Amino acid sequence: MSGLRIPLDGPDGAGTEHVTNLLAPNPSPWTLDGTNTWVIGGGETVLVVDPGPDDEQHLKRVVEHLGDRRVAAILLTHGHRDHSAGAPALAEMVRAPVRALDPKHRLGEEGLQDGDVLTVDGLEVRVVGTPGHSFDSLCFWVPEDRAMLTGDTILGRGTTVIASDGHLGDYLRSLDRLRALAETVEASALLPGHGPVLPDPIAALDGYIAHRRKRLDQIREAIRRGAKDVAEIVDIVYADVDPSLRRAAEWSVRAQLDYLEGR
Incomplete structure (x- = not known):
């Protein structure tokens, strides 16, 4: 591969030799800079991953970026609306099917599942099942670029919530x-x-794993200190969380309590 393309002015346009990002205009505390729409392929046929929200201007910009290239399929890393809501409109614009693990988000007969291999102009894309953030989360491995599209399983900053x-x-x-x-x-x-x-997958993944272990230890400690419900645990463990993300913190605490109870 020719290396990463990480512009200094933000994530739009970043990627690898065969994968390019088009940033959707939906920034928020939940979506960071916005949803990354990825275009995979260097030839006449491409794949589009996560069209993002149903935003007409963003979808038109994706189509303009594609030019004369044909879209073999639109792929979804998962069905949350900030990734999938624009898929039906884009599918109509480029006349392509939408493939996803969850049947309710598909347009066309083919879905996606762990182990599937897609090919566009000789470029392989391998589907890796990664449930957890959502039940239908998938990642896409591009061997030629040694790059993994991670959806919300791994974020570019911070850590993800268990929805x-x-x-x-x-x-x-x-x-x-x-x-x-x-x-x-x-x-x-x-x-x-x-x-x-x-650009350092091992470090990022080690950081995510360590963070999850730390959070579980913090919740155990909060319970030992007398926290009796989700709200009290959030007050202790997520004391510095942005108020707009408190609901996400509550989801995470519930998920961690379910996990601890199951063990």
Whole structure:
């Protein structure tokens, strides 16, 4: 590969030799700079990953970026609306199917599942099942670039939340799987669903795993100190969280309590 392309003025346009980012205009505390829409392929046929919100201007910009290239399929890392809401409109604009793990987000007969291999103009894209953030989370490995598109499983900044349709036990197993895979294949970049490219996959994954262990220890300690419910645990463990993210903190605490009770 020719290396990463990380511009100094932000994540838009960042990527690898065969993967380019188009940043959706939906920044927020939940989505960081916005949703990263990824275009995979260097030839006449491409894949589009996560069209983002149903934003007409963003979708038009994606189409303009594509030019005369044909979209073989639109892929979803998962079905949360900040990644998937624009998929039906883009599918109509470029006349392409939408492929996802969850059938309710598909347009066309083909879905996606762990182990699938897609090819566009000779470029392979391998589907890696990574449930946890959501039940339907997928990552996409591009061997030619040694790059992994991670959706919300790994973010470019901070850490992800375990959503109401996710599970912490699944998430921890997914992190372990990605960590082992990244080492085996000598991954050189993680391309997240939000935030900048991560050029050191091993360090990023080790950081995520360590963070989860620390949070579980903090919740155990909060309970030992007398915290009786989710709100009291959030007050102790997430005391410095932005108020706009308190709901996310509550989701995470519930997920961690479910995990601890299950063990």
